[in-house]
Amino acid sequence: MFSLYRQQYGADGGVDARSADNAIGRTSLGLWDLVLRESLQNSWDARTDRNGQISYSVDEYEMDEDQTRILAREVFGQLPPNCRSTDLQKHILHRRIRVLVISDEGTRGLGGPIRADVSGKSGERRDFVDFVRNLGRSTSKGLEGGTYGLGKGVLYRASQVGLCLVYSQAQYNGAIEPRLIGVSGGDGDYDDGKSRYTGRNWWGVPGADGIVDPLVGQEARDLAQRLGMRVPRPEGTGTSIMIIAPDFLGVKSGSERVSAIADAALKWAWPHALDIDKGPNIRFRFSADGIEIAGPRPLDHPIYREFATAYIEGRRKILNPDHEGNWQTTFTLISSKRPKRYLGLLTHRLSHDPTASGSELENSVALLRDPRMVVKYLSVAAPPNGVPVYGVFISAPDMNNKFAESEPVTHDDWVYRQAAVEKNAPNPVRIALDNIRETFRNLSVKGAVAGDGVHSKGASRVAAALGGLLAGFSGSGAEVQPAVSSSANGSKRARKASVRLITSASLDLLDGEVVAKYTFALTGGRPGNALAVRVAARVVTESGGNESDGPIGAELPRFIGWLYASGTLSSQEVMTVTAPHEEEITAIFTQPADTAIRVTAVVEEHEFAGH
Known part of the structure; x- marks a missing residue:
């Protein structure tokens, strides 16, 4: 049976458990968009082969009675007072509880030391303690997908009881080590007797000091499988996160919830789903109660195929500067003047379908940086002929950090005021956004010009x-x-x-x-x-x-x-x-x-x- 460890404030202070959730702040994104973006970004950052593929899966199901009993009595049998997780039993209906499991493979898993106060070997990654123990992100980890390390708070937000069960397989001390631990987040601090607690809790195997560590080895793997979690192959590495009693915010059923996450994958991660060269670099899998739900297929979608086509053409242009593209595609190099610096490539095209669809994504540009997740869809001026326009901006590799630094915790915008620049120096993020908008304003002013052999008179929006x-x-x-003319005698x-x-x-x-x-x-x-x-x-x-x-x-x-x-x-x-x-x-x-x-x-x- 797992033991509960409640973090108590030290005499020198501590961090309220709500810090990670509060740091997310206000955002235009829905809950399931946030869940997809944060979890997928973490998975992509953890890929073992920088040029290879990973798998990303989302499975929701109702635990059977035996699984529910194990979860409620053996894993989360001890519950803290005055926390969201205190109400776990209220979410068990007819001896069953619903869970949502997000898992990946082809990733390195959560390795490194299991205690945050252990320095570890020189150069050793600290993925386990950074995800499970710590709040925030070490600057030594660089700027890939997640720049702040606080977005994981959305995983606890997605649970009605603020609970997650984390299973991972990672290389540690020369072998694959399975690890399983329960974590809560999003609770506020509270008093219990004469002591004050941060609201942060863990469930695992207690050490001599009372702090719990993860269950490790074959026993951890067996327990995860008994609970229905998707786990990596025995010789493989990867991570699975079980969200207990997932929230119904914006959805009515488990199927709707997983469909919402699949839709989010299409909206924000379509570049990873394109079959280019060696196939999609992320293999998506979605299911609800054992029924498969279709993953993102951007080239088959009437809206996202526009962005995907522009992206494919832009990618070809980047790989081969002499590539001219097809006659529907326009390339624009976005640069700053002083100093002269290439900021990125803008590729845009008018819609395959000239009739307006009413989509909110019409007349917008998908903003991309590494790791090729869509940061935001930037609205731009519409062409005067009414034909929707779609574009993709891909930041220059050496500008990736500048754009990343301008993003909020949720990575859903480029806020140029946040970009780190020297005093009185030009701001590359602002210049790029202004140039993108100006490109489409100029196109709107010039209007559509008919090509050779096409009469302007009567030219339709089509x-x-x-x-x-x-x-x-x-x-x-x-x-x-x-x-009709008349003859001289008036007859027609x-x-x-x-x-x-x-x-x-x-x-x-x-x-x-x-x-x-x-x-x-x-x-x-x-x-x-x-x-x-x-x-x-x-x-x-x-x-x-x-x-x-x-x-x-x-x-x-x-x-x-x-x-x-x-x-x-x-x-x-x-x-x-x-x-x-x-x-x-x-x-x-x-x-x-x-x-x-x-x-x-x-x-x-x-x-x-x-x-």
Whole structure:
């Protein structure tokens, strides 16, 4: 049975247990976003292979009766007074309790000394005491994902009773050592008798001085497995953190909670989920009550694929400065002038889908530094044509620390006032943010400019998307026809039949496929004559010319059919109607992704037999 150790204030003072939680302060992030960001950042920082992969898993489940008994009686059998954990029994319903387990592999685990007052070997990491014992972060650990070491307080915040059970396997003294210990956080200090306590508590194996240490060895591994925790392979290293009685803030069920964390992984960690070169560098796994929940797949998402595509292009530019990107992508080097210093690369592109989705992430730039977690989505000026724009800014490697120093505890912003700079020296964080905003303000002022071969008149927001739709017309319907003229004797002459586009091209979904719709009007023609209308679509090149076949392997637009005003869809290639025809007609083509197409329409007039 584990013993409880309560930290008492010393005569020389101490630290209130709420310090880590209070340090987080106000943030725009939701609880489960914070949980994902803090835990994933810790896992990524702890990877054993700097160029390799790690696994990151989130599993929620309801413990069975035996597991609940072990947890409540053998691990947390002793509870402190006046703490959140004091109410543990209230969260056991029908002899069961819910837990959320966050685990990783391919990481080094929590190694080093198990006591904070032990110096350890020269150069030895102190991951266990830094995570379990200490508050804050040693400056010797550098600035990777977590710069303050206080964000772990959110893990205790995520528990209704402020309790976590921490299991880890790490190399120690030349062997893999399993370790298991209970920890509480987020409680306030309190009086008990004549003594005052900080509110910090641990559950483990008591030492001679009464301070508890983790349970170690095979016994620790066996107990973790009995409780249902995901543990590393016996010869592997990694960490699992069990959050006891997870909070229901913002969710109604365990499935919703894990889904919220999976959504957070997509929003903040999509760069790690991209299949580039050797595959994703983080393998995500999510489950709730034994049911798998889909992990992040950014290239399959209508919004995050925009950021992911820009990131992939930016990455190629960084690796190869001669890379020009595709014709939808713009690269901007963000630099300071005095001194001349490269701060990072801004890559942006207009949306695949020119229709506004209403997403809060439209017209924003994902701000990235090492470790390639999204720090923030920076709102920027929207293009005047209404087509959403998405961008990614990747900080220069030698500027990583400057940007990291500007972040609050939750790492969800760049606050240039926090960046450490010499007096009267230019602030690189402020310069970078100002330049990013200015880039999009200039684009907004200049407006969208149609490329060669594209008429500005009548250009729709779709056409302005540079890769959405470009509409052009040829044949007898190429231009707006003049009004009907009268002869000298006042009689009206029949106009030549013509076809013209009357609305901007639009995108739609038809049987799960993205299609482009072009609506036309037919005018003129001798009454009673037959009007035959044909349309064709061509891929548009970067110079504005047509490609009848398109690039090798590229998807080509395919004619779907004609849509009548009545809603009837006809797959006939030629639409034949009788003049005069006053109803609108709409041609539908498939719209290949990342492809501009030009549509041509012609009309031929024929006399009916007997005329």
